[in-house]
Structure formats: structure tokens, C-alpha cells
Amino acid sequence: MTRIWKEAGFAAQDPWIIETEELKAGEGQKPLLPLDAFLTAVEESNAVDFGVVIAPADDVTKLAPSLDRIALVAVKFPAFNDGRGFSHASLLRDRLNYQGEVRAVGDVLIDQIPLMLRTGFDSFAVSNAVALQRLEEGRLPGIDNHYQPAARGNGPVEGYSWRRRSA
Template identity: 50%
Template sequence: MAIFRNGTVLDHDSWTVVAAGAPVPAEGDIIIALADFIAQRDALLGRVGPVGVAVEAGEELDDIVGDLPRLVLVALRFPKYTDGRSYSKARLLRERHRYGGELRAVGDVLHDQIPLMLRCGFDSLEVTHEPTLRALREGRVRGVTVHYQTSAREGREAAPNPARRWLRAS
């Protein structure tokens, strides 16, 4: 598994993904399933080491909104290329809930999705697709410079043409 963060592909990560229902390590950076986090909330937030929560595409954010200031990472799953629910969750976390921690896309992360994922507020991407990893390592993933919608990451962008105020340039 490789992580794409800040324009760089990292072949290792400090975060350990805890399998659903598995014992939680006493120390270290962990990512735990949403249901397990809810069941063990007090113990997890009191442990040594950062805690991240993995949210499946069909799960709601409501149960963790109050805990967001104490969560270092939220991992949003993309179960398949055509499932866009995690894009919406990313925008909600950044804009409505003002989540400032690391937002990670996991699952079916492919080359064509990356510019939109970054615009929706993702900081890091877990990439397993070899052609996508190769494109990232070679710097072949390019963003779109003119948009109709503002970015969750960049805030307000400038309108490139006063006659077309709805366009945004990044």
C-alpha cells in the first residue's frame, strides 16, 4: 500500500489499520472502523497515540461529529470507482464541520479521480492501483485549472473572467 500526500508517493505509513472487531494496540497511530470507534469511544480517545476513524461509503458521519476535534485522521472509503458518496462526505467534513485533520481516501482510488479528490478536501490517498501509482510517481496526474465550483481546500478562487463570474481559477 502506498500513500500519496503533498505531491509525494510514500511506500510506508505510520498508521495501522485495525481490523473490525480486532484488539486495539495500546500505542501507535491507529485507524479503526466507525462501529468499533463508537463502541469503544472513551477508551480509544484516552489511549496513547493518535486515533483515526474509517468510514464506509454507506455510513453516516453524525456519530463522530462531536469527536472530530480529537480525531487526527478520517479515512473515507471508495468501494468502487463509480461510488461518489465519499466525495460528499469529504466536502461536509471540510465545509460544514470544519474538520482540520487529515482526510484520507481509501479503496478504489484511480488516476482520473485524484484531481477531484484533492479539490474535495482530501489530504492523502491510499493507492493500490499500479497504473495510478506509476502516474503519480512520474508526475503525470494533473489538475484542472478552471472550475465551476469552489474548492474545499483552496477556499475562494478568483474569477478568471468578469463576464463569467461563476468560473474559478486555481
């Protein structure tokens, strides 16, 4: 079972469906389209409520002309050791200045969620049993201070002026 988690807790309902050949969005649901299908749909429609799925090998900068028409960018994590999704989120937030929702989908583990939050993810499609249990219990791991800048700051850090801080 996959549930959508945000910092406020688990979402009761989520309208977004990752469309495949077998699965299509029904009434009351919104499609998350693969990048190529999304680019085609944007050219053919005036809609402003699109959702797109970014695979690890996709070029996220292709979204730049259409960012104002995207409600949700879902970034795929096909395996826990594939970190390209972190780069996609960072590019969306830092270089493209995307302000909408960025969701991690796929192999989302509890240990990665704090780092995903720092790189710009807002929501998570979680199916891992351990991650679901810990999120239910409010047991999110983390590190209080960070040396590297990120899309999301961690608050003021005292001392050592040579350390880099998130803005």
C-alpha cells in the same frame, strides 16, 4: 502493494493500519477503526490520536462531537463508481470544519485524485498500478478552472463575473 501518496510525494512510512478481525495494529502502528468501534473507543478513552474509517453508508456527522480527537479520517471507496466518499469529505471540510487529515482508501484511480483534492482529501492509499506509475512520474491529470466552489480553491479566475469561484 498499497502506497500512501500526498502532494509532496509518496510517504516513506505510514503508521496507520485499517484494523479487521484478522489484522490488528502492532507496535509503532496506529489503528484505523470502523465508525461504530471508533465511537465506542472515544467514549472509553481520553486519547486524542484516533483514526476512523468511514464506509460509504456511514453517517459522517456522528464524528462531530469528537473531531478534535481525530488525527485521520479514512474514507472508503469500495468501487471507482461509488461517489459517496466525495460527499463525506465535503461534509467533513465544509460543514464540520474538520482540519485533520482526510485519506481516500480503496479503489483510488488517477483520474479521481484531482477531484478528491478539491473536495478535501489530503492523502491517498493507492494500489492501482497505473495510478502508482503516473504519481511516480508526476503526471497528475487536472482541469485548470472550475465553476463550482470546493473545499480547496484553484486560484483566481479572470473574467465572467457570473461564474462561481472557489474561495
